[in-house]
Amino acid sequence: MPASATSARRAAPPLTHSYTALAQQIRDRGLLGRTRMFYLLLFAGLVLAVGGAVTGLILLGDSWLQLLIAAAFGVIFTQLAFVGHEASHRQVLSSGKANDRVGWLLAIVFVGISYSWWMNKHSRHHGNPNKIGKDPDIEADTISFTEADAVTRRGPLRWITRHQGVLFFPLLLAEGLNLHVKSIGYLWTQRRTTGRPVELLVLVTRFTLYLGVVFWLLPLGMAFAFVGLQLAVFGLYMGATFAPNHIGMPIVPREERLDFFSKQVLTSRNVSGGWWATVLMGGLNYQIEHHLFPSMPRPHLAAARRYVREHCRSLGVNYAETNLLSAWAIVIRYLNQVGLATRDSFRCPIAAQLR
Secondary structure, three states: OOOOHHHHOOOOOOOOOHHHHHHHHHHHOOOOOOOHHHHHHHHHHHHHHHHHHHHHHHHHOOOOOHHHHHHHHHHHHHHHHHHHHHHHOOOOOOOHHHHHHHHHHHHHHHHOOOHHHHHHHHHHHHHOOOEOOOOHHHOOOOOOOOHHHHOOOOOHHHHHHHOHHHHHHHHHOOHHHHHHHHHHHHHHHOOOOOOHHHHHHHHHHHHHHHHHHHHHHOOHHHHHHHHHHHHHHHHHHHHHHHHHHOOOOOOEOOOOOOOHHHHHHHOOOEEOOOHHHHHHHOOOOOHHHHHHOOOOOHHHHHHHHHHHHHHHHHHOOOOOEEOHHHHHHHHHHHHHHHHHHHHHOOOOHHHHHHO
């Protein structure tokens, strides 16, 4: 199991005020400035990709080559989700309202995810990454992220938890559908959510148009295969991108209080690879920098990495970075280790204390 965040920072000097100096250094180099042209070109390219995929869907007709178009839609929707994520963090434009409009458009109209649900969930994650009881991303779902949750599993979920490391990537094939269902479920139950009726109306319209076009153009079996593959690629791509960010990093105990710098750095992991990793992961490969400076535009993250890494080195703070394959291996190994707790879930509490 990974160390707790407490033990991970035990040898480090007091860090409460260290973030201030680093933030000033980042500001002085203009790394928090907007990069509008980058996002304009990126968005234009993705809209053209959507147009090309729609054209292919129409022209190919009754052909199993349509599955290539479905996979393309899965990739394009994920890339659009990355930009929507950046807009929600105020990375794209200067105005908060303008960023929200962009994020709302991308999340709801293009991707089919509730923007309100995403903002609520993701804001809580950034406030307390990997903290038990605070971070919704480590709450038990199909996957268990802590042994305490793993041992409570019963029935089919117990078997899944026991083998969750091996099953992790296959399970991600259903994550796309899970994201859609959860976001709509949130809007359905959280009746006081601002803008809820409009979000529900636009989401229903979006799904009606998308599914209507697919099932109108394609034979029934091919249409189901098309939608299933698109959702599978979307879920796999999203899950495989977000998983390396925090899974397998220190878990913060419920009662532990950490300063901002410590809790953001010690619970996050970067993925090396340079520009290709940035394109593939939408900038999430610089997870440490993203958590320290969530409003920093994607093009500036690589430069910020040099200052953050040196700052961590000078303080003796662990700066976790590895390549993508190693990061996935760490995720699988960690989930396997958590899942093993189900094999010993009925152990004697007194005996466990004496081990």
